[in-house]
Amino acid sequence: MKYDPPVLLNPPTDGFFAGPLTEVFLEWEPVGELAEDEYYDVAIMHIFADQPRYLGSVATRETRAQIKAADIGVGEAGGDRFYWWVTVRKANTAPLPGQLDLAISPRSETKTFIWVEK
Structure with a gap:
């Protein structure tokens, strides 16, 4: 693989958030300079x-992504726990429409956070 797995930074494991309007960012260390x-x-x-x-997933060239409660089903998750991970991919390499582009890094570790409605 071209890159090592991304190292996840924030939120910490089982980080806690409350309310639908809370701003939540997922953050990780850069793996190096990404090609275009x-x-x-x-x-x-x-x-x-x-x-x-x-x-689903969020595609970004930044080392952070903001997520919104309405987009991820806050209030529907068992124990209000969400799992997340990051992989580096090469654009326009999916074998078929609707499939993921090819990974050029291993998947990061999986982290969790808790987000309650109120």
């Missing part, structure tokens, strides 16, 4: 009815 066609893929999921629910 490379980006960080920030994936988020939670458990709903004992099943993992993948909430």
